Amino acid sequence: MNELERNERYNAYVEAKMPKTKPWPSLFHAFWVGGLICCLGELIKDLCLYFFPYMTTQDAATWSLVALIILAALFTGLGIFDRIGAYAGAGTIIPITGFSNSIASPAVEFKREGLVFGLMSKMFIIAGPVIVSGVVASIVVGIIYLFI
């Protein structure tokens, strides 16, 4: 048995032996926590519309996003968000809360390396790729839109 063959066999053996994430419990956790966050967003929007009757629905939706971002950043700073995230997985990552956490958590982590090269530059180590791909996607869509 040559080295390549041995490595392939070993990795196949490891793959078969290693514990896997159970999809159904993960999906359930993500569903109810994610759903709850979305309901909270709706609630904030409705409250905005209730207390400020002249606000447009679009503005109310924006304020609801702002509120969720602030809440997620606050919970990150308080050290609670990572525990919810460990339980809910995609349930907290997919809503805007995940984006807020991905910027706030490196800020907390790297603030000890200074304001500029620590906090400010490391803030985007997780969210940076999301922003880059978002901008690239919008350019592509923009070009397509130009021709149709």
Add this chain to the structure above:
Amino acid sequence: MLNRLGKQTLLFRNRPKVVGSYSVVGPKEGRGNFGKFFDKILEDDLFGEKSYEAAESKMLKLAITEAINNAKINKDEIDALFAGDLMNQIISSSFAARKLDIPYLGLFGACSTMAESLIMGSCYVDGGFARYAACATGSHFSSAEKQFRFPLELGTQRPPTSQWTVTGTGCTILGNTSTSNIYIENATIGKVVDWNVTDANNMGAAMAPAAMSTLKAHLDDTGRTPEDYDLILTGDLGKLGSEILMDLMEYNGYKIGNNYNDCGQMIFSNTQKTFMGGSGCGCGASILNSYIYSRMRNNELKSVLFIATGALMSTVSSQQGNSIPSIAHAVSIKIEGSK
């Protein structure tokens, strides 16, 4: 006369003694299975410092100074300090050493550093290059997460094969005196082994072949069987890695099981949600320097083969798609009078 057995094993004819030891762990490790054995359990893993890196260094320094006190010798009698850790440029060890005023050699063997430092210390003491040598290593969960993985507060899920880096340090003082009956008999230096595991979240699988290679070389060189040891103890293979090692040894015609355990698998209790168990330099270091020596001093264990395993990758090599080269060193620790 060469002080060697076979191809990879060093024989310490002058029997360097374990004259002192000390272990320091974080609060989570203190709540684990070995809480009552550790010498010091921190209440807060920042240990009064401004950063986790500084805390790790302070823990390492504490382990070294207290191990010297435990050996009941003067700091000036320590002629060499061998230490290493997981941080880039081994800052925890070097920063601890700058306050200690002891001739220092920094080591890097990732999580195998406890065995590596014991081997270097044994060579120094056995060869008459040092009256006493300090062998130390440690790791910190929070500094390791920051360097190797994600920010602590990021809400991600850990994969089920992942392990939890132990916040812990340990130091052994070796010397050529008769004040102790625990001695280092021989040691097998491992080769770098890479079976093309690329998953940095599955260190156990990456390191198990290295442990197998070193254990097999040790048995070949010494002409022993696994049953000749009361305990064969690997450093931080974790649950999956230990099972793989047992399978690999069986495939090679050796049955280990009854007298085999792994520090990573042992250190945390099942309710602590660490998946495959503990990892890091501090995992093997804290257990060896507390529970193992204590059982040896009580004559409950007479011969222990300590095999610390290390994954020798960096975040850069992993991002570039490289596989994980691994190493394991074995140290045979015995008490006087055992066969």
